[in-house]
Structure formats: C-alpha cells, structure tokens
Amino acid sequence: MSPRQSIEQQRHDEVLDATWQLIAEVGYGRVRIADIAKRVGTSTGTIHYHFDTKEDVLDAAFRYAVADARRRSEAALAKLDDPWERLVALLEAHMPRADLIKEWLIWLQLWNEASVRPELRSLNETHYGRWIDFVESIVLDGQERGTFRRLDAREFVMRLLAMMDGMAIQVTMGSSEFNVERVRNLLLGFAREQLLPAS
C-alpha cells in the first residue's frame, strides 16, 4: 500500500468509526452526513466521496462494527483451547457492558431500520448467520472432545444467542431487572446447565 492509499484507507476507517458511533448515539434516522463530517473534522464532500447514499453509510458502518466485534472475538479466543473457556470468553467479549452498549445499539438500529426497509435484511441474514455458525463451531468442538453433552448444537446456540439479544436490549433500556451481572449469570448458567454433564 502506498502512503497515499494508506492515508485514504485511514480516513475511510475514521469515517466509518464516527458513523457507527453516531448511529448508536442518536439513531440512524437522525444522523446527517454533515454530522459525520463534523465529527471526523472534514467536509461533507469527503463523506460523499466515500458513500453515495445514506443507505451505503448504514451498510458500511454496520459492516465495520461487525468486523470490529469479530476482531474482539478473535483476540479473546486466541490463546484458549478448552471449548468451555472459549465459549465463556466469547460471551464475555460481547456482554452488554457499558463499554459495549454501542455495539448492541448498532444491531438494534439495524433491526429497527430493516423492519421497515426489507432491503437491509440481508445484512442481518449474513452476519447473524455467521455469528450462529461461529458459536456452533465451538459447541461442536466441545462435543467432539467429549466435554459437552450431546444436545442439538444448533438449537442450543439459537436459544442462547436469541436470549443474549433479548437481554442485551433490556440492559440498553436500563432495566432494573436485567443488569449486566444478572445477564452474565443467566447466560452462563444456561450454557453450563445445557452443555456440561452434571458432576
């Protein structure tokens, strides 16, 4: 990559980073190209250079947030071999803690926007599908090694991740019942009960 390309790439990433954070903060419907430009410290022309339409912005920002989350997953799992430790580390890496609320908000924004604009649903289909596949691969690995019970791995993962989504929404709502500590216990308790043989 030439220095010139590298600067353009860096600017592109800055725009995406600012965009998805803005979406999480004020809602997709309220983000204007001018707000993104202001936060990055550039002109609206620069933003339009990177994105043709507002749909492109959401699409790109969502992909960026997902890629960011995937890097965090990989970092969390890098040195772990045991399937149970890997599953716990993965859940921990995406728990709706204060510093990760924005990641959940971007999903909420996507779901909301896609509910009225069906053309955005493919983003959920692709990325949620990969998310299920990835968690399932950890469960299957644990089953092959004989440390996890032989339940239907796909069904378990669908239940676990849907539960996590529903609970994360309640945390973002500041629910008095679903705080992060409670959510952690409910999710890990469910996974433990389902996967680990009674000792």
Add this chain to the structure above:
Amino acid sequence: MSPRQSIEQQRHDEVLDATWQLIAEVGYGRVRIADIAKRVGTSTGTIHYHFDTKEDVLDAAFRYAVADARRRSEAALAKLDDPWERLVALLEAHMPRADLIKEWLIWLQLWNEASVRPELRSLNETHYGRWIDFVESIVLDGQERGTFRRLDAREFVMRLLAMMDGMAIQVTMGSSEFNVERVRNLLLGFAREQLLPAS
C-alpha cells in the same frame, strides 16, 4: 357515558390504532401527524386535540398496543385452568406470526427510540416488568400445584421471554433460520424441558 363522550372515545381509539400501526409500518421517526390524520380520515387539528407532542403519540400508541396484547392474553387464557396449557396458550397468543408481527415491531420501535431518548425507558420498565410478573405467576401456580419442577421461576421467565424477544426480532427480519414454526418449537421445547418432570 353520553353519546357525545362515546363518539369522542371511539375517535380517540381510532387515532391510537392508526398511530401504532403506522409506527410499525414506517417507523416512529417517519410518522407525521398528517399521516395519522389521513389514515383516520380527519384533520391534523383533531390529532393535536388528542396529543400535544409526538412523544405523547408514541407513548399513547405503545400503551394502546400493550393493552390490546393484554386483552388477547386474557382471552386466550380465559377458559384454561392447567398451568402448562395456560403457558402454552400465552406463548401462542404472542408468537411472531404474520398477523402479530406489528405487535413485535412496536416493541422494536420503542426499544430503538428509547435507546437514544432515555425518557421513554419507563414504558419498557413498566410494561416489560408486568409481562415478566404475569408469566411468572403462571409458573409459580404450576409449581404450587406440583406439576412444574421447582426451578427459579423468575430466572426461567427472564430467559424464556428474552429468548422470545430475540427470536421474534429474527422472524421480523425474515431470517431463513428463525421462522415461526422453528421459534415455536424452540420456545415450547425449552419451557417443556425446564418445567415438566421427565416422564
């Protein structure tokens, strides 16, 4: 109620019904008072007579949708005595079927809007809290009668309802994996496994 009051009440309900359906269809951020007036076949002045601000509209429409859902719950459970049958009927009455997708969309809209406007979170706190309480009362009844296992009723209900929310979102996304039939099996299967003693 005088005929005059009755007509006003009817018009008020028509406005609320049109409002929450519009919110579900196009998203809270895109509903204009003029659209509500058009759908009800009245003037914007009439709408403003009922609601001071757009926040009032969302608030009232959400309460209306929740009250509607509660009436459906009560109708579904009216003639049932057995706790398991009651729980199944309740879940069925709120399953994200095509004709109930709008009910789920209004929750999604509320969560989305409340994520950026904290003053709306009390609606979730109140109504979601009641929803948990109500389902928990069915579980506790089953435990007192000795037909349900003695697990932590509150934790079970929090898991079940969060799971239902997460799955309903996937259904509204048209997910290839989470269709209504699959969601029904996953939810009822979870409830059965948790509550009913192995036979």
